[in-house]
Each structure stands twice: as C-alpha cells, then as structure tokens.
Amino acid sequence: MKKILDIISEEVMGAFEAAGYVGELGRVTLSNRPDLCEYQCNGAMAGAKQYKKAPAVIAQDVAAGLKDSTVFESVDVVNPGFLNLKLSSGFLTDYLEDMAATPKFGLNMPENPKKIIIDYGGPNVAKPLHVGHLRSAIIGESIKRIARYAGHEVIGDIHLGDWGLQMGLIITELQERHPEMVYFDESYGGEYPKEAPFTITELEEIYPTASSKSKEDAAYKEKAMEATYKLQNGVPGYRALWQHILQVSVADLKKNYENLKVDFDLWKGESDVHDLIPEMVERMKKEGHAYLSEGALVVDVKEETDTKEIPPCMILKSDGAALYNTTDLATIMERMDKINPDEIIYVVDKRQGLYFEQVFRCARKTGLVEEKTKLRFLGFGTMNGKDGKPFKTREGGVMRLESLLREINEEMYRKIKEGRAVSEQEARETAQVVALSALKYGDLSNQASKDYIFDIDRFTSSEGDTGPYILYTLVRIKSILHKFQEEGGVLEKIELNTIVNGAEKELMLKLVGFHAMLEAAYEEIAPHKICSYIYDLSDALNHFYHGTKILTEEDEEKKKGWIALLRLTRDILETCIDLLGFSAPERM
Ligand code: ARG
Secondary structure, three states, X not given: XXXXXXHHHHHHHHHHHHOOOOHHHHOEEEOOOOOOOOEEEOHHHHHHHHHOOXXXXXXXXXXXXXXXXXXXXXEEEEOOOEEEEEEOHHHHHHHHHHHHHOHHHHOOOOOOOOEEEEEOOOOEOOOOOEHHHHHHHHHHHHHHHHHHHOOOEEEEEOOEEOOOHHHHHHHHHHHHHOOOOHHHOOOOOOOOOOOOOOOHHHHHHHHHHHHHHHHHOHHHHHHHHHHHHHHHOOOHHHHHHHHHHXXXXXXXXXXXXXXXXXXXXXXXXXXXXXXXXXHHHHHHHHOOOEEEEOOEEEEOOOOOOOOOOOOOEEEEOOOOOEOHHHHHHHHHHHHHHHOOOOEEEEEEEHHHHHXXXXXXXXXXXXXXXXXXXXXXXXXXXXXXXXXXXXXXXXXXXXXXXXXXXXXXXXXXXXHHHHHOOOOHHHHHHHHHHHHHHHHHHHHHOOOOOOOEEOOHHHHOOOOOOOXXXXXXHHHHHHHXXXXXXXXXXXXXXXXXXXXXXXXXXXXXXXXXXXXXXXXXXXXXXXXXXXXXXXXXXXXXHHHHHHHOOOOOOOOHHHHHHHHHHHHHHHHHHHHHHHHHOOOOOOOO
C-alpha cells in the first residue's frame, strides 16, 4: 500500500500543480500543532520567493483547488501561509480497512530483498552471561525481527567467543586438578569419553579461578598460553576437552537465550574460521597489503581524511598467534564465501567502535568484502545502575544475567500478587511474560547508542513509557473483545465507523502511521521507534477507551465499528511487540 503521507502529499502536490506552481511544494508532513490540524503543508512559504507572491495567496490558490477533495475534511489557510489539513472520515476509514485486509497491514515489500547477516549475542564460552551480553541479545533479536518483517532474508549469528586464552585457562586448571585424566596422556590413541568430566556449575567456577591464578602466577599463565596453542594446533586430548566445554556451555547458553526469547540461526564461533586464517594471511601478504612491523604482521588502515589516529590492523602477533580481529576478518571472508550477504550488521558494545572501524577498513582494503556489501556497526551504550555506574550486584560484582532476570521476575511477581487475587501458578507465569517486556522495553525504548539506567521500579511499573503499560493496554483490548464475544457479538470483517472524530479519530490517525514508522525503524536500525510508536498508540487507545462506553453502546453498528477498531489496534500492537521480542499474557 502507499503510505498515507504519500497519498496526502500527492493530493496536495496535484493542487499546487493545478494552480500553476511546482508540485514538489506540496509535500505534507505530520502536524506540529496537533491541536490545530492533523497534517500540514508549508510549501506556500517555500514558493513565495520563486513566484513573487505572498505565501497566503499561494496557499489560498491551493486550498481552493482542494475544496472538493475526498481526502480532506478541511483545508485551512493560516498566516503566514500554512496549509492546515484534516482528513475526511471516509478516506481515513477506507485506508484503515485496506490495511486490515492486507498482509502486514499493507507494508510494501522490497523488490530486491536483501540478504543480511546480524552478528549479535557474542557470549564467551565457559564464562557466565553477564548484563553486557544482554543488550546485544535484546537489540540484535529485535533488529533481526524488524528486517525480516520488512521483507528481507536475515541470518542471525551468535558468533561465540570460543577460541581464545579462556579455553587454555580452563584446560590448565583441569589439568592441575586432574592430571590423571586421559585427555592429558599424550600417548593415548583411543576414543575419548562422550560425557563431559564437569558440569556447567563446575565450569563456571573453574574459569574465574584459573583467570585469577594466571594474573598472579606467571608460570601458570605460561602454561595456559601453551595449552591454548596446543588446542589451536589440534592436540587430540585438548580438542576433545574443548568439545566438552563447548557442548556443556552451549547447552546452558541455549537455555538462557530461550528464556530471553532470543534465537540464532547460526551458532558459529571464532573457532570455526581457525583453519581459514593461513589462507587469508597468504592472500593479504601476496597482494602486498600485509607487512611485518616489529615482528608482527599488520595492515595499514589509516586514511587521508582521518582526523584521529587510526592504528594499523594487527593480523598476527610476533609469535604468530591470531588475534580477535584475525578471527573477525576470517569470519568476514567465510561469510562472503558461503553466504554472500548484502549487509553485515554487528551489534556490539560501542566501546568496540574503533576496533570495528579498523576491521571494516582492513576487510575493504584487502578485498575480503565486496563493494556491494555494506558493513554496519551498531554500537550500544552501557546499562548503568541508579548511581550512573555500570550495573553491578549489591555486593559490587559483575551482575549475571540469570540473577538480573530473577530480580526483575520477582519484582513483577510481587506487583502482580499485590494487584489482584490470582493463583500462584498464574502469577508466576504472568510475571515471567511481563518481566521480559519490562526488561526489553526498558532497553529498546532508548536509542541503542545511549547509556541508560536500569531502574527496576520504573521498568516494571504499569504506568508510563514501559513494557508493562503496553501489555496492560493490550490485555485491556483483549478483555473487551472477549466480553463482546461472550455476549454473543460476532465480527466478520473490519468495518469501521464512517463518521469519526475526537479520540476515535486520534486513534485512527496513529494507526495509519504504522508503515512510515516501520520503514524508519528498519532503515535506521532503530527499534526505539517502534517503542515510541506503541507508547503513543497505547495512549491514544486508552484515551478513547476512557471516554467511550463501548460494550454498552446500543447502536449495534456503532459498537461493531468500535470493536473493529480495537481489533485492528490489538493486531498492530501485537505485531509491534513481537518485533521487539516479547509477547502479552491473556490476563494481567
Ligand atoms: N565475544 C565478544 C565480547 O564478549 C563479542 C563479540 C562481538 N562480535 C564480533 N564479531 N566481534 O566482547
């Protein structure tokens, strides 16, 4: 479907042309003064100089031409030459009925869908998920859903950190504790056990222990580095242990992400491209991009226009070891080769911005990525506590994702119990659904690049710009629709009332903005646009609801028109929250 603003603009542009002015002047925008009008056109002011006429004269000419337009109920000229526009009920309801009858409410699908890889999540194997990984998961999941809804082919890749020193550390600590394990017997030639010799709980204890030991004990660290080296060079016992670590850790990660309603198409990791590194390095050397500098292999990535120093991209350390960016570059190479995407979007902490700038430049310069492929970095800010500092546990430690989820669930549960008499089980289930909305909406309603304050009280409140408020609104609609049905009401198709004004019209005007909002959310990779849209939509719905006795209305046709409007609002709200990655309960 055409976007409503485009239809209205065309109508006004036509009137500009008919009156002898250039059509382009007739572009319409949303009103700056919703108290005066719904849409406005400022073209008469823009044209005044060119036509050497007072803006009001031009505006009058245009308004006269729109007198019989079926699109507008009124076209007012306001000094110095604004055109204030109000839509006619008939045009508005026809448009909404079309929306209701068309898949995706009539959102236009792209002629050439793009293939987009989204690299998000980025957890590190064997390390517990902490709140830093939460934002990547929440934002990445939402932009994946938005791009898919907008008609593109989207592949979400978790890009596990599964290959670095942390693996060597765990292996070293295991060896300290159990030197007798078959994995450490280098003369062993048989099969290794299928079961891992540790649980996730042990694993999560082993890593921090090993990590702090290595900081104090140089020999220990040396051992860990050697273990990493052996692992990466394929020593069978080490590879077998690593497989166990991966298996136990990934099972745990899957459970955690499932609780967050976050789902990846690919569970690839840094280790997957290990074998591609030599080939990539060869290519970079042969084409003269990579050179030795103080023993390390580097590629220059600075550009003349740089205003700040962009250091070279290090490909191999002087001992020949690969680095974080080596795996990222090799991953780009593999993605181009196997998937050939039009776009790769990285959803990573904004503090890695310079790093990604180097990686992107290096990938372009060395031809790993084709011209047509866009590399985009969506850097997100930090989630802070109420003190404005990075979010910590009460004891001051790094907050684990599980603990954070538990806290917000408990708070939601408490609020639900407080609100009404409800069974234990229902309260628990509802709390889980609503808490997820509180957490995700609290995050997504901010522009991703900004830091924000995690405020459990505010996030779980059913009033204000929060997830629970949106869900309350949705549940309210659902309950009216239920009652309508219980009272024998049937609604075959969406037929709206033909004469609308006041709060009913306000609500409709919000609904017709769906397409423009969604296109902007997709193009600007900006889920917060969906949040602010549904917040406004919920306000409009509640305003309408409070001023209208819907179910007791005696005029059956009128009532059906309202019910139809509620249904459409529900469908749009449900679609939007699904794009944000949460859902609504039946009752609250
Ligand atoms: N594992 C990394 C970390 O915890 C994040 C990975 C981000 N993605 C990437 N392609 N580098 O910091």
